Amino acid sequence: MQKFFLQQADNGVWFGMFPHLLRKGIVHGISTRLGGTSLPPYATLNLGLHVGDDAERVRENRQRFCQALEIEAERVVNAEQVHGDKVFLVTDRETGRGARDYAGAIKGADALITNSPNVPLMLFFADCVPVLIVDPIHRAVGISHAGWKGTVAKIAQKTVLAMQRHFATTAADCLVGIGPSIGPCCYEVDEVVLSKLKENFIAWRDLVEPSGERWRLDLWQANRLQLEEIGVPSGQIVISEVCTNCNTELFFSHRGEKGCTGRIGAVVMLQME
Template sequence: MGEFVLKHSQNGVWYGLFTEFAIRGIKHGVSTRLGGRSVQPFTSLNLGLHTGDDADTVWHNRQAFCQALGLTADKAVTAEQVHGDVVRLVTETDAGRGARHYQEAIDGTDALITNVPDLPLMLFFADCVPVLIVDPVAKAIGISHAGWKGTVAKIAQKTVMAMQQSYNTKPADCLVGIGPSIGPCCYEVDEMVISKLRSDFSKWEELAIPCAGRWQLNLWEANRQQLLEIGVKDRNITVSGICTAENTPVFFSHRAENGKTGRIGAAITL
């Protein structure tokens, strides 16, 4: 199992990467909030165009983040992200969709897959779970946005299955990185959420701890379990273990910052 480590780029951007991806030459990264131009409450590397931040500033931040990773910002493909379970296959004709203008993003979608080289996939987060997937054998990648709704709907699992259908990916070949997001230490949910978890996860009791009439939910483990269920190997899954709500000086957190905050980005390309 690899590690998730923070890096400081020459252009001032701080970001994290998964060592198992990096040693295979996969360009990728998960941004922090450090190294951008946005002002409060989006300080400073806000990558979300739908937050109320200045659009030109966000575009500068996206360019800086992509530059730090060695990616071309103009070619990045993004999605609307509606907390669903739709996975979209991305081709050359999608290059640049949503990179600069939110209304041009792929609509109604929370996961992207491709086998096209040098075509960055990029999604945005502020507590939800970034799941990055690499198939080094069939040469394909995927990325998922897994909040509690997407996690319960098993979007990470469905992303791997979409890669299997489109690119003959074998789950056992996949490398997976589960990025910084709200951790079980800070993520309290109510019975409504847990009832949905019970119906879809056989080991749901391992994912939620009762706490004064509510539950502390472990989204990291829920995503890990659904991937193991379809044959992804445990040793090929790296969990960053970093809670965004506990680390607001470094990451944006929708819950800890009362909904008025920016977005980190996760990006990956072949």
């Protein structure tokens, strides 16, 4: 079964999707860096308003990406993304927060959940892990930004648990897509990261491989493992297995481009019934 695929919209924007999330009432997508207006080093479909790019170009890029997914760009809800573990409950009142300016984004949050239709949740990435979560039974969705700090703090797991509290979501019903991000092939970490991993994962040895005086960390499997711990079935968690550092022609990579680059966006939304 195909895990993740890219396609080109009529407006030239390339984006990726998970086949198991393609179901009635759910819209989702993960952008690439192709099909936008930004100039180097943000070329071309940079969606981040906080990285130094021209704001009007970014707004145009967001319009193009949203048009490709047939969602309304002005309704998108963004988070500040501070590499924490705060999950924010989005309602209709938050519609449009951060859509046009970074200052308007949800403060201090790295994950968003909602059961409100026509409220797109969008976060931004350049090596960190996008985690898309769909509860097709109770009609709720969530999205997490899982860098190493968020991953070791189990933000993806906390996102599902928040959906349980607010929407009566059952972990066994959840469908999860783990999007393009830096892979275990390229992600070397130091003792500081390793010590945090040891504190939070009993099976931490399964998530790292020695690499000289450092370790290669598998963020994909760390996010899978924390979701399985609370009952999300392994077969319902799909990892794209696309490394952003290995594929800078398609995706932005903070590490691969030495910190000066754009951001892809991942979005998930419930449609009106």
